Amino acid sequence: MLALVSPALLVILLLIVLPVGWLAWQSIYHDGFTLENYRRIVSEDIYWRSFALTFEISLLVTLLALLLGYPVAYAANAVPRGWSVLILALVVLPFWTSVLVRAYAWLVLLQRTGVINQLLRSLDVIGEPLALVHNTFGTVVATVHILLPFMVLPLYATMQKIPGDLMQAGASLGAGPAHAFLRIFLPLSLPGVLAGCTMVFVLCLGFYITPELLGGGRTVMVSMLVSRNVELYSQFGAASAVAVVLLVSVLLIFFVVSRFISLDRVLGQK
Amino acid sequence: MDKRAESVEIRSASKAYGAVRALDDVSLNVGAGEFVSLLGPSGSGKTTLLGILGGFILPTSGSILFGGRDVTWMPPHKRDIGVVFQNYALFPHMSVGENVAFPLRARRLPKAKWPEKVRSALAMVGLAGYEGRGVAQLSGGQRQRVALARAMIFEPRLILMDEPLSALDKQLRESMQIELRALHRRIGATIIYVTHDQREALTMSDRVAVMKDGRLIQIDEPERLHDHPADSFVASFIGEATLLPVRRVDGCSVALGNAVLRSARAIPSGDALMLAVHSEKLLIDNGAGDAACNRLTGTVTDVVYQGESLRIFLALADGTGLSLRQPSHHEAHRRIPPVGGSLTVTLHPEDTIVVPKAGA
Structure with missing residues (x-):
């Protein structure tokens, strides 16, 4: 058994454990052991604000993805098989294009002279172009779009496993559609909600390209702190420390979530 | 109400x-x-x-x-x-x-x-x-x-x-x-x-x-x-019946091969008729039965012991298969001949059920 899995273990060791270990080492060793990098994160305002903003945006994105994704998953689950394939294909299709392409596409749509502003101005709805991008708004819109499949797919998988006769039973026992949904379907779909939310939230915490392109430098998320520390200041230690804090936060979230549902359900679709 | x-x-x-x-x-x-x-x-x-x-x-x-x-x-x-x-x-x-x-x-x-x-x-x-x-x-x-x-x-x-x-x-x-x-x-x-x-x-x-x-x-x-099944489908679905094709002889009897069976019931109209023989309605002839009873004689092909009852399979002279069920008690064991032996069974005219053959 060990002999069979050892190549896989070796790959994980080489590609994941060693780099992450090296990263952690960087954050505490610079000409000798030091906690300076972590002291800076705790004491400096910019770090605090960035972490707070990252969590805020992630929460907002998760909430919006849930509000948009739940009806889509519900529809895919409720319609006949052929239609559900179509709906899921539409959800997954953008997934196959590069994140970069999707981010630029949103830039084209949202910028001052972009499609949306021009349309609204030509219809005389607005006089001055709206600031739709290079701010938190643009970041959130594009991030929700990119992460939506991670919400829809676990939701759909969970809904598929809810036996259809439970809703029939509910109706026969006197529950109208709204009552049956709230008391039967919604509670049984909660594991999917938790799984989807965890995926979207965790992925959003480390999102880089979208906030970099659409945040306009004003929306500084944690991932951008990492890149700035390296690119502008060559502070590998500081960048590593930020990355380690982010990694620990993610592990903590997974730990808390695993108290409620099996992690297999979040990561795979069991 | x-x-x-x-x-x-x-x-x-x-x-x-x-x-x-x-x-x-x-x-x-x-x-x-x-x-x-x-x-x-x-x-x-x-x-x-x-x-x-x-x-x-x-x-x-x-x-x-x-x-x-x-x-x-x-x-x-x-x-x-x-x-x-x-x-x-x-x-x-x-x-x-x-x-x-x-x-x-x-x-x-x-x-x-x-x-x-x-x-x-x-x-x-x-x-x-x-x-x-x-x-x-x-x-x-x-x-x-x-x-x-x-x-x-x-x-x-x-x-x-x-x-x-x-x-x-x-x-x-x-x-x-x-x-x-x-x-x-x-x-x-x-x-x-x-x-x-x-x-x-x-x-x-x-x-x-x-x-x-x-x-x-x-x-x-x-x-x-x-x-009183309405047709041969109901007769085959309810109870344990063998369905055999029969010919109408007159208003109250049908022919199964060479044997003529009397029925106390009205024979349904139409030519496609089936006789529904419930296995519990066939009795072993002990000579004392009603003379009006229909009698069928065949060879025992198998006896299956099923706990509370015995199921006996018979083949009539022309090869037609039938089965009857006997409660599993000493008397029945004594009267059933071994496989290959000859057995006469009676079917009361009241139990002689003739039904129209169900459409496909």
Whole structure:
């Protein structure tokens, strides 16, 4: 058994454990052991604000993805098989294009002279172009779009496993559609909600390209702190420390979530 | 008429899925308080008919009336009928008590009245004190009882059951059949019960409706259905009968090969006739029987011991196979010749059932 899995273990060791270990080492060793990098994160305002903003945006994105994704998953689950394939294909299709392409596409749509502003101005709805991008708004819109499949797919998988006769039973026992949904379907779909939310939230915490392109430098998320520390200041230690804090936060979230549902359900679709 | 029960009228209901007619012009009246089983092989349309009664399936044509009111277009949650599903359909995220209280919540009954009602509903199905249990902790039979309690707690005047006992083992199934019978008498509601098990249908029902290919073939009391089948399909589906092609001789006798059999019943018209020989109606001829009895002589080909009874297979002179059943007691053992031996059996004219051959 060990002999069979050892190549896989070796790959994980080489590609994941060693780099992450090296990263952690960087954050505490610079000409000798030091906690300076972590002291800076705790004491400096910019770090605090960035972490707070990252969590805020992630929460907002998760909430919006849930509000948009739940009806889509519900529809895919409720319609006949052929239609559900179509709906899921539409959800997954953008997934196959590069994140970069999707981010630029949103830039084209949202910028001052972009499609949306021009349309609204030509219809005389607005006089001055709206600031739709290079701010938190643009970041959130594009991030929700990119992460939506991670919400829809676990939701759909969970809904598929809810036996259809439970809703029939509910109706026969006197529950109208709204009552049956709230008391039967919604509670049984909660594991999917938790799984989807965890995926979207965790992925959003480390999102880089979208906030970099659409945040306009004003929306500084944690991932951008990492890149700035390296690119502008060559502070590998500081960048590593930020990355380690982010990694620990993610592990903590997974730990808390695993108290409620099996992690297999979040990561795979069991 | 019983205030606690509701009559059901099905007026030429049909359901087509594309070119397939799952239900084909079925009309059926069920009296208030009656226990009627819908019996048929899979694909006979019985589950479709139940779905139409429950409001889960809209008929392509025809109408459904409960107690004289047309409910054809009424959504299921307004029909006020209890439904027991084949795989129970208990809500897995609720306790037994919450499951049973579900109809009360849906009907906005004051919460203070729940515990008493839940207690008496659970007591009715023999699960007193199970309120706090999780559904996953229950055995199949207990789940079935919870589903029953949940379907009865709001005192519906009509209860639909879709093969509710099919997932249980034989012994439990048989004891539940007797319990359901008693329960029906106690609550007085009309019950429409779907099953593919003829014995179950005969055991519990006031009347049994036999269905085939989406059509209603015959509806009758169990005894009538068993002893007066409408055609060879019903005769083969109910009881343990061998069906043999026969020729009409005159108004009260038919020819099976060379043997002429007298029947006390009117021989149906038409030329395609079948004789339905129930294995329990053939008796071993001991010479003392009624001289009017039909007699058949054949060779014993096999004797199968089945515990409480013996099944004896006979081949008549022309090779036609028959079987008879004898209670397993010393007398029978003594009278049955060994395999290869000759045996004469009697069939009383009252038990000589001739039916028209069912269309394909």
